[in-house]
Amino acid sequence: MVILETPRLLLRRFTEADAPLIFGLNSDPEVLKYLHEFPLIDKKDAERIIRDVILPQYENDLGRWAVILKETNEFIGWCGLKYRPEMNETDLGYRFKKSSWGKGYGTEAAKHTLQYGFDKLKLKEITGRAHIENIGSLKILEKIGMKFIKEEVVDNCPVKTFVAKPQMSIVNSQ
Numbered sequence: 001m002v003i004l005e006t007p008r009l010l011l012r013r014f015t016e017a018d019a020p021l022i023f024g025l026n027s028d029p030e031v032l033k034y035l036h037e038f039p040l041i042d043k044k045d046a047e048r049i050i051r052d053v054i055l056p057q058y059e060n061d062l063g064r065w066a067v068i069l070k071e072t073n074e075f076i077g078w079c080g081l082k083y084r085p086e087m088n089e090t091d092l093g094y095r096f097k098k099s100s101w102g103k104g105y106g107t108e109a110a111k112h113t114l115q116y117g118f119d120k121l122k123l124k125e126i127t128g129r130a131h132i133e134n135i136g137s138l139k140i141l142e143k144i145g146m147k148f149i150k151e152e153v154v155d156n157c158p159v160k161t162f163v164a165k166p167q168m169s170i171v172n173s174q
């Protein structure tokens with residue numbers, strides 16, 4: 001099921017058949033460098049992530065969505081919105097394969113996801129966090145118009161926290 005389309009990307013829901021895609025993404029230590037996760041070594045763990053983590057998020061039209069390059073139909077990563085009950089907030093997140101870094105896909109997916117959260121889901125606030133050394137991710141949060149709030153430690157990681165509200169302007173980059 002396609003959730004949204006951007007100039008170059010399609011964002012669609014994952015299904016259980018996508019476990020090999022998640023395995024490919026989450027087994028690369030460079031992709032996980034600033035995240036609190038270990039690289040997957042067992043394909044069954046990717047099946048478990050889809051079943052126990054990703055699919056349950058789809059209940060309220062939220063979730064992490066597979067990002068597909070329209071031109072080639074290639075899976076390049078995921079982007080999406082997740083409700084974190086322990087913090088009572090909706091979090092913007094994204095993760096892309098190394099082969100797709102540096103081409104503006106992260107900014108493009110994040111910007112349209114933020115817009116979807118406000119326009120379609122009518123969210124009142126969206127939070128974004130990135131490790132203090134994760135320059136690429138911090139740049140995305142800034143470029144899409146989110147506002148830096150504070151530095152804090154979340155899940156044992158030093159992060160910078162950003163928020164966006166519906167009335168804030170979302171910059172007109174891809």
Ligand SMILES: CC(C)(COP(=O)(O)OP(=O)(O)OC[C@H]1O[C@@H](n2cnc3c(N)ncnc32)[C@H](O)[C@@H]1OP(=O)(O)O)[C@@H](O)C(=O)NCCC(=O)NCCS
Nearest residue numbers: 031094095096101102103104105106107130135136137139
């Ligand atoms: C962080 C990540 C999402 C960036 O995605 P991307 O598609 O490469 O980002 P973009 O191409 O839209 O780049 C956004 C900006 O960051 C810059 N940038 C990207 N990676 C960078 C890096 N490693 N170091 C410095 N700047 C970087 C780009 O040059 C661009 O800035 P510019 O517009 O001024 O040129 C991607 O590297 C990734 O998936 N990393 C692994 C997972 C992860 O860390 N997710 C975020 C968790 S908070």
